[in-house]
Structure formats: C-alpha cells, structure tokens
Amino acid sequence: MTTISENTQAAAVSQRDEATGLIGFLPAKAARALVLGGSGLTVAACFLAWTWTPTFPGDLTYYGSPAGLQTQVLVLGVLTALFALSSYGVKGTRWLTPAGADAAIKVAALATFGTTWYTVAAISISLGGPINLEPGGAIVALSSLLTLLGALALPFERPAVHPVDPEDTGWDQFKHRAGNGWTAFKGAFAATGTVRKLPPMHSTVEILIITGILAAALGVFTYGVGTEYDELFLGFLITAGLGFAAINKSGLMQQATQLTKKHQNLTIAGAFIAAALFPFTQTDDQYATLGVYILIFATVALGLNIVVGLAGLLDLGYVAFLGVGAYAAALVSGAPTSPFGVHLPFWAAVLVGAGASLVFGVLIGAPTLRLRGDYLAIVTLGFGEIFRIAVMNTDGTSGPDITNGSNGIASIPNLDIFGFDFGAEHAIAGFTIGRFANYFFLMLLIMAVVVMVFRRSGDSRIGRAWVAIREDETAALAMGINGFRVKLIAFALGASLAGLAGTVQAHVTYTVTPEQYLFAGPIPPNSAFLLAAVVLGGMGTMSGPLVGASLLFLIPNKLQFMGEYQLFAFGVALILLMRFRPEGMIANRRNQLEFHEHDETPATPVKAGA
Known part of the structure; x- marks a missing residue:
C-alpha cells in the first residue's frame, strides 16, 4: 500500500514555501506573512472612521462600531485571516481548508479588495473626491491592496499530465483521464500537506453543523433582502459572490454538501423551518413581499x-x-x-x-x-x-x-x-x-x-x-x-x-x-428568467433552481436604481457566471464532470514514498 511519508510531506511544504506565485516578487513564506498582516490590518481598520460626514449612506463616521459596508469588509478580512492561519497549520484552523489554503486565500483576498475599493470609490464619487476619506478609509484601502498582492504571490502550479494517445480507444482514453485526475488529486493534497480525512463525527454533531449552515443561509438571505440602500446591496453582491467562491475553493462547500446528502431528509425539513422563520425577522411587510414573490418564482422554476x-x-x-x-x-x-x-x-x-x-x-x-x-x-x-x-x-x-x-x-x-x-x-x-x-x-x-x-x-x-x-x-x-x-x-x-x-x-x-x-421583461417571472433560473441554478437538481430563482428575482428588484443600465449589468453578471460556473451554482455530479472533464487541478504532484 502506497503512503506519503513525513519526509516527503516536509519536502513538499518546504518546496511550496520557496516557490513564487503569479506576480513572482516574493517567496511563498513571505507572501503568507503579508496576507496575514494585511488582513489583520484590514480588520482593525474596520473599527476606524472611513469618512468625516454621515452624508454617505450607512454613516461610516464612528470609531469602534463598524456599520454598513464596513461590516462586509470586516467579515471578508476575518475570513482571509483565518485561511492564512490555516495555511500555517495553526491548531484549530486546519479544518477550514480541507482542499488547500492557497486558492481560498487568493479568492478571499480578492473579495476583500473588491468590496473595500468599491466602498472607497463610492465614497469618493458620492462626496466629491478621495479627500473626503478619513485615515481609516485610506488605511483599509492600502491594507486590502497589500493583502491581494501577497495572495497573488502565492504559488500557482499545474500538474504535469501525460498526453492522450489519439489511437487509444474511448475506454483507454477514459482510463487515462481518470488516472491523470487521481494523480493530480493526490499531488494537490500532498503538495499542500493536507492529505487528511475528517474524524468520524457523531450524528448529533453533524446535525448541529447542518443547523449552523441553515442558520447562516437564513442570515445571509435576510441581510441581502433587507439592504436599505443601493450602495449596500452592490457591496453585498461582491461580498457574497466572491466570499462563497472562496469558501468553495477551501473545500468547505464540498464537505457541507456531503453532510447534507447524508442527512438529506433532515436538511430539507430544516431548510423549510429556516424559511418559515424569515417573516419573523421582519418588522413589516416590505421585505415579506419580496419573500412571497421569490417563493412563487422559485416554485415555478422547480x-x-x-x-x-x-x-x-x-x-x-x-x-x-x-x-x-x-x-x-x-x-x-x-x-x-x-x-x-x-x-x-x-x-x-x-x-x-x-x-x-x-x-x-x-x-x-x-x-x-x-x-x-x-x-x-x-x-x-x-x-x-x-x-x-x-x-x-x-x-x-x-x-x-x-x-x-x-x-x-x-x-x-x-x-x-x-x-x-x-x-x-x-x-x-x-x-x-x-x-x-x-x-x-x-x-x-x-x-x-x-x-x-x-x-x-x-x-x-x-x-x-x-x-x-x-x-x-x-x-x-x-x-x-x-x-x-x-x-x-x-x-x-x-x-x-x-x-x-x-x-x-x-x-x-x-x-x-x-x-x-x-x-422576456425587466422583472420576473417570465419565460426567459425562469429558464435562466434553472440553467444558472443547476439543471436536474432540486436546490439549484430554488437558489437561482431567488437570486434572479432579488437582484433585478434591487438594481432598479440603475435604470436603463440594469439589464446590461445583469447580463454581464450572467455571462461571467456561465463562463466560470457553466454547470450552475448547485450542479449534479454528471453535469460537473461533463463541463470540467478537461480541467486540471492547480497543483504539482509529489511522488509518494512506499
């Protein structure tokens, strides 16, 4: 039986720390330190004032009390810092990155940078220039930039795979692709020192984890529906989109999917209970109205x-x-x-x-x-x-x-x-x-x-x-x-x-x-939006169209302030999603393999010791 020896793992980690990344100006060890320091400074800057006047929506003038877009940057900064700590192997954080930390750090740093600089740009445009920024705003802009540069300096290498012999039969080519995929899979985990399995958990612990996932989903949905001004909702789109992408890169989404599949009936029941709690989070019918229309649209999409x-x-x-x-x-x-x-x-x-x-x-x-x-x-x-x-x-x-x-x-x-x-x-x-x-x-x-x-x-x-x-x-x-x-x-x-x-x-x-x-029309439900909800959410799945319909109804309603540019921005977002996630946000295994059968795992395989 082939195993990965401790010496091989240590050599792989050492080689990883000496490697350079996309922009290549820092070794990986220094890049991780820059990410950790930059994300920590970003979190600290969220407790400072970003502008001097409460004219900008959300009132970002307080010290020690993050509000509005500051809260979103704070969440992303903490997420980036946790991924960085996990890359160091800090006890209690390793479970955060079961699929490796580097890719998750890059996306999380990009999310932090995107939300931060969007906020800085919105303040500058709304108030008449960057001179309206307080020191906290300048610090968070610089720290998020340094965090992104450090993340880009992390190594990014693809596995060396053997070419397919064009004279092979279809079955031989299938076995070849499967073998390359397994080699890349082992190499990806070996190179990052993350070849490990989660310890077996008691059913009660698994149920508690599923409960936490559903509670988080309800919180994110309630926050998105209840965004009170346009700048906050646009920031939420950046934060939620890239934030979930970072969590997906870390491997947490795959583990959550395995848990929910294991307890599928319980998860479905819990999801309906969480949805039933939504009206109790509202003080009036303003957002409950959106909720009932989303349910109608989602039911038709299903x-x-x-x-x-x-x-x-x-x-x-x-x-x-x-x-x-x-x-x-x-x-x-x-x-x-x-x-x-x-x-x-x-x-x-x-x-x-x-x-x-x-x-x-x-x-x-x-x-x-x-x-x-x-x-x-x-x-x-x-x-x-x-x-x-x-x-x-x-x-x-x-x-x-x-x-x-x-x-x-x-x-x-x-x-x-x-x-x-x-x-x-x-x-x-x-x-x-x-x-x-x-x-x-x-x-x-x-x-x-x-x-x-x-x-x-x-x-x-x-x-x-x-x-x-x-x-x-x-x-x-x-x-x-x-x-x-x-x-x-x-x-x-x-x-x-x-x-x-x-x-x-x-x-x-x-x-x-x-x-x-x-x-077709600017506001769903209509046939074009219904079809888009199914395709973008994930064809053939149960939860995919529900998620797709929720987003496709909520986003156009929240983007009405953009007027004639609303459908343009929405169309660009759909194109990007189809480019980077063609199988849909929640795809079944068959579609995922069909759309990504030629993809390569971003890692370098390491020879295993006997």
Whole structure:
C-alpha cells in the first residue's frame, strides 16, 4: 500500500514555501506573512472612521462600531485571516481548508479588495473626491491592496499530465483521464500537506453543523433582502459572490454538501423551518413581499426543472402555464370583474387552476412533443405568445367576454381558509404577521408539495426514463422507452405545478393581466428568467433552481436604481457566471464532470514514498 511519508510531506511544504506565485516578487513564506498582516490590518481598520460626514449612506463616521459596508469588509478580512492561519497549520484552523489554503486565500483576498475599493470609490464619487476619506478609509484601502498582492504571490502550479494517445480507444482514453485526475488529486493534497480525512463525527454533531449552515443561509438571505440602500446591496453582491467562491475553493462547500446528502431528509425539513422563520425577522411587510414573490418564482422554476432539467425539453413558453393557472383561479374566486360570478373555496380554485394548466399542457404537448431541440423551443415560444394574445383579445370586443382583455381580472379577494383571513394581520407567538407573510406561509406549503413531487418523480422509474431521454433520446427509444409518452408526462406535470403556483399568485397580486406573462421583461417571472433560473441554478437538481430563482428575482428588484443600465449589468453578471460556473451554482455530479472533464487541478504532484 502506497503512503506519503513525513519526509516527503516536509519536502513538499518546504518546496511550496520557496516557490513564487503569479506576480513572482516574493517567496511563498513571505507572501503568507503579508496576507496575514494585511488582513489583520484590514480588520482593525474596520473599527476606524472611513469618512468625516454621515452624508454617505450607512454613516461610516464612528470609531469602534463598524456599520454598513464596513461590516462586509470586516467579515471578508476575518475570513482571509483565518485561511492564512490555516495555511500555517495553526491548531484549530486546519479544518477550514480541507482542499488547500492557497486558492481560498487568493479568492478571499480578492473579495476583500473588491468590496473595500468599491466602498472607497463610492465614497469618493458620492462626496466629491478621495479627500473626503478619513485615515481609516485610506488605511483599509492600502491594507486590502497589500493583502491581494501577497495572495497573488502565492504559488500557482499545474500538474504535469501525460498526453492522450489519439489511437487509444474511448475506454483507454477514459482510463487515462481518470488516472491523470487521481494523480493530480493526490499531488494537490500532498503538495499542500493536507492529505487528511475528517474524524468520524457523531450524528448529533453533524446535525448541529447542518443547523449552523441553515442558520447562516437564513442570515445571509435576510441581510441581502433587507439592504436599505443601493450602495449596500452592490457591496453585498461582491461580498457574497466572491466570499462563497472562496469558501468553495477551501473545500468547505464540498464537505457541507456531503453532510447534507447524508442527512438529506433532515436538511430539507430544516431548510423549510429556516424559511418559515424569515417573516419573523421582519418588522413589516416590505421585505415579506419580496419573500412571497421569490417563493412563487422559485416554485415555478422547480416545475420547469422537470421539463428542462430532467427530461431535457427546451420550453420557452412555460410562463403561459403560470398564467393559465392564475386566470383560471381568478375567474372562479369571486372577483367582481369575472364574467362567471363564481366564488369557489380555495381548495377548489387550486384544483381548477392546476387542472386547467394540466389540460393545456396535454393539448399543447400532444401535437408538438414529437419535435426535438430548436423546433420544440420555437413551438413552445409560440404557445406562450398565443396565450398572451388570446387573453388580450377575449375582452368582449375582439372576442368573447372572458378575461377583460388588457384590463385583466381585477379586485381578486383575499383568501379565507377555515376562517383564517389572509388579508388581515394575525399575532403569532407575540409577532404580528401581515398579509404578505400569510401568503408566504401558504406558498411555503405549496413549495413543499412541489419539492416532494420533484423528489419522488426524479427517483422513480419515470424519472430515470426522463434522464435517459435527456441524455440520448435515440438510445432510450432503442431500449424500449416510450419517448412520446414519457415526455408528455413531464410536460403535463410541469404545467400543473406552474398552475398550482399561479392560483396563489392571482390572490397575492389582486389582479392578473396579460403583461405579467411575457417571454422576456425587466422583472420576473417570465419565460426567459425562469429558464435562466434553472440553467444558472443547476439543471436536474432540486436546490439549484430554488437558489437561482431567488437570486434572479432579488437582484433585478434591487438594481432598479440603475435604470436603463440594469439589464446590461445583469447580463454581464450572467455571462461571467456561465463562463466560470457553466454547470450552475448547485450542479449534479454528471453535469460537473461533463463541463470540467478537461480541467486540471492547480497543483504539482509529489511522488509518494512506499
């Protein structure tokens, strides 16, 4: 059995400390010292005043009390310092970097530098020049720059891999790539002296760790939703994006993923409990409003994930099924503008909305699902536009009087379920819960149903057939899978889930109009944003579309102050994400291997001693 001897590890660490990095002006040992000193100075500078006037949002004039953007820089500075201590092997910090510290230090230093210099630039532009900076602002700018320079001086070497013989068979090339990957993997950990396994933990400890992860996620989400001014939200985007990238480089995200997979049912239950606590963190309905719309958008995205992520059917008109469910529920919910004059209870309206979307899904899917690829996408895009034009023309003038045309169905009454009025405030455990918080809890229950359907269908026989169709439809048909029937089931199931969310949307918005169901627009939900949420979040996964939908709804709402540049900035962000994370933010293992099968591990392999 081959092992790595202590002498080999010591030689590898010594070689690592003598190496130079990207900018090559310092040996690695001195670079780590510069990172540690610079990050410590950055943390200390966060307790100083950065400007002399409270005119800049957040009031950065206090000593000893970080506020606003100072808090974000403080968190990133502490994170960088901890990674630097871990690179020294300080006891109690080694667990922070199970995949090696150098890459994590670089990204964390970049995050600190980015948020700091963004803040300095915002102060200078807002107040009329850098002369408005107090000494604390100048110190933190210099210290973050030194930290980044030290991080860039850390070694960055790629493993030497043997070329593939072009005459090898496909299986031989696969074995060759697997062997190179394993060699690089061993070399990466050997070169950093981090070949170690986590000690076995008691289930209680693992549950406590998962609880901490969920609590941190709730805190980050609540902070992002509750950012009170534009500068703070832009800083939050930099901090959260690069901060999570640094944590991912350290290997902590992979370990967290392993823990959550081990206790998957407990993690899902804990995630719903954490989400249910969100309204209790708010003092009014201002941000609970965003919460309920995010849940609606995320639920619809998860339904689309069945069609696109599991079955591989490109649907560009999926938002129409949301509209069918919303209109169907609005017409039978007692709205005074409904021509039917029917007021069904909520459970019946839910069945009507989901059933109407299911019927439309079957009617549209039956004649079109024999198409593939771009042709199917064009047909579904046409269906989305046909639905919008049809509801505009059924106004009693151009067609029958059903939907009131462009005016839509207005004055939809609030829900009343078993005497619980969703439009009124209620006191729960001493907290006052408003209208949007009531709908937030209802939407959370509906999302639980959708998550259960997604999990059960994905693990079932039909779910495996969807994946087979997605990977290679010709091979799946040759194996005896009825491709048309399998795709029609996916299309109908996804449509019914969208209609289910549409029934709640109709009551939350009070009014349903054709303009709410466009293919593309500045504010979701629309078909383009729904598809982007699935792709960016991670196709075929359960949590990916939920995370993607949350970000794609929150960010455009917070970037409205940018006016005509909003979609430009948003588009640039999407391009960068697809460039550096093409498999999505939360990707399944298959997609991750497909997108990164030719990537090399940034490390130098070390020969192992016997």
